[in-house]
Amino acid sequence: MDDTEKVGNSSCSDGVLLRMGLNDNKAGMQGLDKEKINKIIMEATKGSRFYENELKKDQQVNQRIEKMMQLKEKITTQQLLKAQLQVDKLVIELEQSRNLSSTIVHIDMDAFYAAVEMRDCPELKEKPVAVGSMSMLSTSNYHARRFGVRAAMPGFIAKKLCPHLTIVPLNFEKYGKVSKEVREILTEYDPNFMPMGLDEAYLNITEHLEERVRWPEDKRRFFFNTKRIAPNVMLAKMCSDRNKPNGQCRISPERRAVLDFLRDLPIRKVPGIGKVTEKMLKALGIVTCSELYQQRALLSLLFSEASWRNFLDISLGLGSTHLEKDGERKSMSIERTFSEINTAEDQYSLCRELCRDLAQVLQKEGLKGKTVTLKLKNVNFEVKTRASTVLSSVSTEEEIFYVAKDLLGTEIDNIAPHPLRIRLMGVRVSGFLSEEEKKYHQKSIMSFLKSEKEIGFLRLQPGKSNEECFTKNSETSPRGSFFDKKRAARQLSRENLSPSETVGKQLFHDRKSSADFVKETKNVTELQNSNMSKIITCPVCFEEQSSNNLEELNRHIDECLSRTLVKDAMEISNNDNSRENTLNFLPQFKNENVDECQKNKPDQLSGTDQSASISDNSTSSCTEKFSQVISDKSHREKQLSNLSDIARNVCMKQCLFPKRISKDNEDHFEKTEHAEETSSCCSFEATEDSVLVCPVCNSKQKTTSLVSFNRHVDVCLNKGLIKELTEKKDFPSKTYNMENSNTVGEYAH
DNA sequence: CGGATCGAC
DNA sequence: CTATGTCGATCCG
Numbered sequence: 001m002d003d004t005e006k007v008g009n010s011s012c013s014d015g016v017l018l019r020m021g022l023n024d025n026k027a028g029m030q031g032l033d034k035e036k037i038n039k040i041i042m043e044a045t046k047g048s049r050f051y052e053n054e055l056k057k058d059q060q061v062n063q064r065i066e067k068m069m070q071l072k073e074k075i076t077t078q079q080l081l082k083a084q085l086q087v088d089k090l091v092i093e094l095e096q097s098r099n100l101s102s103t104i105v106h107i108d109m110d111a112f113y114a115a116v117e118m119r120d121c122p123e124l125k126e127k128p129v130a131v132g133s134m135s136m137l138s139t140s141n142y143h144a145r146r147f148g149v150r151a152a153m154p155g156f157i158a159k160k161l162c163p164h165l166t167i168v169p170l171n172f173e174k175y176g177k178v179s180k181e182v183r184e185i186l187t188e189y190d191p192n193f194m195p196m197g198l199d200e201a202y203l204n205i206t207e208h209l210e211e212r213v214r215w216p217e218d219k220r221r222f223f224f225n226t227k228r229i230a231p232n233v234m235l236a237k238m239c240s241d242r243n244k245p246n247g248q249c250r251i252s253p254e255r256r257a258v259l260d261f262l263r264d265l266p267i268r269k270v271p272g273i274g275k276v277t278e279k280m281l282k283a284l285g286i287v288t289c290s291e292l293y294q295q296r297a298l299l300s301l302l303f304s305e306a307s308w309r310n311f312l313d314i315s316l317g318l319g320s321t322h323l324e325k326d327g328e329r330k331s332m333s334i335e336r337t338f339s340e341i342n343t344a345e346d347q348y349s350l351c352r353e354l355c356r357d358l359a360q361v362l363q364k365e366g367l368k369g370k371t372v373t374l375k376l377k378n379v380n381f382e383v384k385t386r387a388s389t390v391l392s393s394v395s396t397e398e399e400i401f402y403v404a405k406d407l408l409g410t411e412i413d414n415i416a417p418h419p420l421r422i423r424l425m426g427v428r429v430s431g432f433l434s435e436e437e438k439k440y441h442q443k444s445i446m447s448f449l450k451s452e453k454e455i456g457f458l459r460l461q462p463g464k465s466n467e468e469c470f471t472k473n474s475e476t477s478p479r480g481s482f483f484d485k486k487r488a489a490r491q492l493s494r495e496n497l498s499p500s501e502t503v504g505k506q507l508f509h510d511r512k513s514s515a516d517f518v519k520e521t522k523n524v525t526e527l528q529n530s531n532m533s534k535i536i537t538c539p540v541c542f543e544e545q546s547s548n549n550l551e552e553l554n555r556h557i558d559e560c561l562s563r564t565l566v567k568d569a570m571e572i573s574n575n576d577n578s579r580e581n582t583l584n585f586l587p588q589f590k591n592e593n594v595d596e597c598q599k600n601k602p603d604q605l606s607g608t609d610q611s612a613s614i615s616d617n618s619t620s621s622c623t624e625k626f627s628q629v630i631s632d633k634s635h636r637e638k639q640l641s642n643l644s645d646i647a648r649n650v651c652m653k654q655c656l657f658p659k660r661i662s663k664d665n666e667d668h669f670e671k672t673e674h675a676e677e678t679s680s681c682c683s684f685e686a687t688e689d690s691v692l693v694c695p696v697c698n699s700k701q702k703t704t705s706l707v708s709f710n711r712h713v714d715v716c717l718n719k720g721l722i723k724e725l726t727e728k729k730d731f732p733s734k735t736y737n738m739e740n741s742n743t744v745g746e747y748a749h
Numbered sequence: 750c751g752g753a754t755c756g757a758c
Numbered sequence: 759c760t761a762t763g764t765c766g767a768t769c770c771g
Binding site (some may be wrong): 043047048050051052132133134135136138152153154155157158304306308329330331332333334335336337339381424426428430 | 759761762763764765766767768769770
């Protein structure tokens with residue numbers, strides 16, 4: 001589907017964005033003008049539940065914008081200038097990495113479905129045609145577009161716009177066939193081309209061009225209409241919007257040409273910038289890509305790291321220059337819309353059906369996931385999702401339904417005594433095992449126990465040398481967050497809860513026959529029966545296992561390992577973010593003392609209670625520190641993570657868990673920490689009242705922030721450990737100091 | 750992690 | 759006569 005079919009958002013008088021776009025109303029033929037189209041759409045739309053919900057969603061976007069504007073007001077000129085410096089430093093780097101040597105083509109077949117239908121039925125050619133149903137159209141031909149009929153518009157509204165419209169039902173089989181024919185041709189140009197849906201593809205024809213100097217092609221077919229050549233994927237895609245029907249566009253591989261192309265290009269044309277982002281940026285006065293570049297400093301203060309970095313790439317015309325195979329799939333889902341269903345019975349059977357269909361595709365790809373998400377849309381179009389993560393991966397109908405029906409049951413209970421009135425239900429499975437984790441699953445418990453015995457250390461990978469494992473650990477756990485208290489605690493509580501409690505809950509919600517769950521229940525019984533037999537300790541969590549059933553034990557250990565891996569992966573990404581913040585922040589120490597930084601830097605994270613150690617280093621210039629951090633980073637991380645892994649091991653083995661202070665429960669702790677991490681204003685406020693004493697070094701801590709305090713404790717523990725390991729003297733103090741101070745700065749988040 | 754939201758088609 | 763989809767990824771708390 002090409003871009004003219006896409007939304008385009010028409011603002012109605014009341015500011016509501018409708019999903020239906022406006023017609024360009026090219027001259028000739030009869031058709032409707034914009035005003036008339038809008039009027040008809042409005043009449044058909046107004047008052048509907050759908051429309052009411054659109055209004056609501058629109059309000060929410062407006063609130064977001066308001067929030068953003070408030071944030072913007074708080075930004076000082078000085079902050080902006082600093083951000084400018086930071087961002088521009090990045091711009092220079094990005095410029096240097098610009099690669100113009102590839103030639104990427106994006107091929108997009110206009111009104112593909114409609115074109116195919118017209119080919120098969122020539123009498124449709126001169127008529128307005130749309131493909132889809134009365135409820136929803138997938139695409140329309142150009143005749144129909146003159147009436148404002150376009151993709152993503154319900155057929156009944158299209159009929160109002162264009163009473164003579166012919167609506168042809170979808171026939172995916174046919175489109176797939178045609179699409180395959182086309183792909184065969186594309187293969188000649190790039191055997192590794194990347195298809196995007198049925199009617200789009202990216203080709204990297206760099207090599208092809210080298211082979212055949214006599215390019216411009218002539219392989220065009222009637223349904224090819226757009227062919228774009230450009231130095232990277234993003235640009236190629238955007239070329240497709242130029243010269244719309246039946247045209248081509250090429251961007252020559254020169255920086256200048258790229259920037260010219262972008263200058264007046266509306267950001268909305270950029271893939272990845274949708275309705276909402278467009279509106280948010282518009283509120284900041286940004287409409288074109290060049291404006292996006294001009295406001296780069298501001299954007300870096302208002303948007304998340306990922307977002308503004310993406311904005312920067314866009315405005316510089318940077319994009320990936322090769323067609324990478326999309327990585328592993330992260331989730332798989334299925335959902336269905338229907339006319340209102342409001343009885344629990346129907347809802348459960350529908351749910352089961354969805355699970356069955358999902359299980360089918362899931363198994364085809366050999367995927368198993370640990371999180372099941374239920375999606376519900378009520379008759380007012382309000383969408384809710386409810387997720388649950390279970391211990392072992394699921395992939396069969398029964399396994400998925402077992403979790404999903406529970407979620408559904410909760411929702412039914414919540415709204416009782418009213419019936420749950422839904423128009424859509426979906427089921428999703430995510431949290432797939434990575435390839436890495438799959439390997440573990442092949443291992444039997446014996447080899448685990450063996451390797452543990454041999455090396456006496458956790459998370460060693462079978463088949464790898466010790467050293468490799470250490471290296472790996474440092475990669476996967478650079479932060480070496482000590483002690484993963486949360487992990488252990490969570491495991492503990494899970495072990496305690498499951499499986500009996502879980503099952504109890506499931507059964508409670510199971511309004512229907514529990515015949516389907518006989519299997520699970522049986523497993524539980526087995527587990528309980530074997531309670532008193534020989535006790536085995538899990539080599540990962542060190543919990544004593546109540547079962548001596550090999551299968552059970554293996555499963556438990558696999559789960560423990562998976563969790564460890566998942567946790568580590570999360571830590572990596574968290575740490576990456578923090579590092580960025582730290583680096584960005586560092587040069588600011590040049591002119592300001594830390595306290596001021598804390599007060600004035602909304603979007604930056606401050607050193608909080610680590611300010612002292614940072615100041616200690618303030619003799620070195622910021623630039624030096626900057627590079628120091630970079631160059632020492634990996635080394636330190638490796639050391640630290642090894643240390644803390646050892647520490648964890650020791651502590652866990654000896655039940656030496658240092659007491660951290662946490663308010664109510666683990667969850668609260670996590671929330672507090674995260675809130676602090678992401679808060680856009682300086683979150684640390686020194687309240688003088690209470691004084692906490694570090695249980696390790698016994699010194700009074702001036703902070704009352706739990707996070708800061710706990711961090712301090714962690715640092716102390718690390719120190720103590722290092723001393724112990726080096727027999728209190730051998731560890732080079734210089735290294736140690738550097739380690740400590742930088743660590744503090746770097747890990748401060 | 751769970752929930753909401755975004756964007757592509 | 760009625761009647762507004764499906765999917766995956768990512769952000770945020």
